[in-house]
Amino acid sequence: MEVNKKLIKVPTMAEMAANGQEPEVLFWVGCAGSFDDRYKRVTRAFVQILEHVGIKYAVLGTEESCTGEPAKRAGNEFLFQMQALTNIEVLNAYNIKKIVTACPHCFNTIKNEYPDLGGNYEVIHHSTFLQQLINEGKVHVQGGEAFKGQRITYHDSCYLGRANDIYEAPRDVLAALDADLVEMKRVRANGLCCGAGGAQMFKEPEPGRKDINVERTEEALATLGKGKGVIATACPFCMVMMSDGVKNKEQEENVKVFDIAELIAQAEGLTK
């Protein structure tokens, strides 16, 4: 069996609208997903999954702009609303109804904060979306063998978990992998922040004993124990923070940080 490669041409809303078409779902990529080198890989993995299952999707491409989330959490309500109102205008002009995003911060903002400003959409986080694909049998995770016996621990994102009560979807997705799922000491509603939320991502931490991501990574490493393991995340900020933490502890050889979309894409044989 020979494996060929098919070039993916990611459809934009502008093209779709020009052809008089509407996508089933708009993939909101987010700033991290567009610009952060590490998280771009997650964006690509997620698009591979979308292509693989044959869903009619589109992205805004260069018409997308920051949701304004970091500005809002930093206290700049003015800049936030500026961004939000502009984005809502674009989304409404395209008559968008359903949005999926891999970023819990974009997810939370568009889902909970845009409605007050006139933006009403059905917003889904990619963990829920993937869970649905698995439940519907559209993703089979045939290559699940790849993770057999590997220890994976899931780090809850605050903006998915406490902020929006999504605890099970990412865990269900991981459960499909047939790996050895282990839970950290502080999980779900009691999960510990990675340290990046509330615009901390964009500044130095305040003086203290330790950085938050180091504390959280220590917890993850203690849970994974010796040998190889994976820290699974479902948020670009958590991804950066946990990766930095692993580097700080010089464990890059043993412990990898992956987004759940990457794990699914790998298991499904979509990435090399």
Next chain:
Amino acid sequence: MIGISNIIFLIVAAIGIGLFVWQIRKIRKNVLMGRDLVLEDNPSERINKTLLVAFGQQKMFKRMLPAILHLFVYVGFLVINIEVLEILIDGIFGTHRVLGFMGPVYDGLMAVNEILAALVIIACVMFLWRRNVTRVPRLATGVEMRAWPRMDANVILITEIVLMFALFAFNIADLKLAELNGQELAGAFPVSQLFVNAFGSDAGTLATIASVGWWIHIIGILAFMNYLPSSKHFHIIMAFPNVYYSKLVPKGKFTTNPAITHEIKAMLDPSYQPPAPEVDAEGNPVMQRFGAKDVEDLTWKQLMDAYTCTECGRCTSVCPANITGKLLSPRKIVMDTRDRMEEKGEHPAIFRPNHYKEMGVERVETTEEKTLLRGYITPEELWACTTCNACVESCPVNIDQLSTIMDLRRYLVLEESAAPASLNAMFTNIENNGAPWAFPASDRFNWADELYLPSKN
């Protein structure tokens, strides 16, 4: 038979209750310093929440040992109140165990009461132990846990123990007196029964003990009631309304300022007609601050939060910033709000606020400014918050510490442009590039280049 002691009782009770009402009015006035906010939606969901979280102690059960001990004290408080009712009636009308006519129901009530009273004593002793001997960190550490809050907790616990002992003394003496008189005392007293001979069998002494026990109990309760408004113990009243008015939308949803929305809409579309600005009694437009600098910029709910705080430190002990040694403690934010409110407005009879400057607390670099921001809470604390909502999740009485932190941050940014430099850089990037990083917007779609899908054939 109404005698002199009943008249004294009436006077004492009237003073106690009057003083309490006067204190509550002060607190009400303080809370109403805050901004208006309408929280009348979804009454049924609110009632449900109140039943679960306030009456049902739902969130306490995240930590088993304190939850059980607290449950003893809480149920004890509720049930023993029935006996207090009897004490009041007896006190006013000179009756004796007026509810005794209920027979077996009364027996049961008294028995349950006694058992609970014993459990309350055990729980309070263990609470004292946890605070002063094993010094559970969240109760013993933190700059906000200085003189007053620490003494306050001990005062309350010791008072409760004394009250329970007074109750037992009263019951034991009463029981023995009845026995000496060859009478059957209404009620069942499983605990007092064990100590029935503790005070000897001199009728005069017993009568004195019974009446001293009775007076201590009732005066103790009145004093306790008037101590509440000065104490973290005020939560036994405030927890119920505070939970009722708690946030019903997802925790991730932060408030939107409509004044800003109108401004931006007018900027984007010159034909947009913003609604007429609010006017005060004299017809002058009300200038509202963006964000909060002082207590009157917070909403009444945020101020009510401050009166509800039990100072349990559950929020601080789960705060990632605090865990890793940053200055931020969500409990301090709430306690500071209360301190500032009482400094600015009125204060209950005996409350003593924390003044970090006077206490010489290192690191909390407050200024002489008489405002919540900087006078109590420093920007360093505010900038350490990751908005993770762990504090909100952990609070047993549904306080929203994060909303206060956010409003203070908004003031720093919107009114003073006092964000850390790196955040200002982030703002500029969003404005110019539509992303928090300095990448050109035209590169936003580059991730889609040369993306392949393996296809098997």
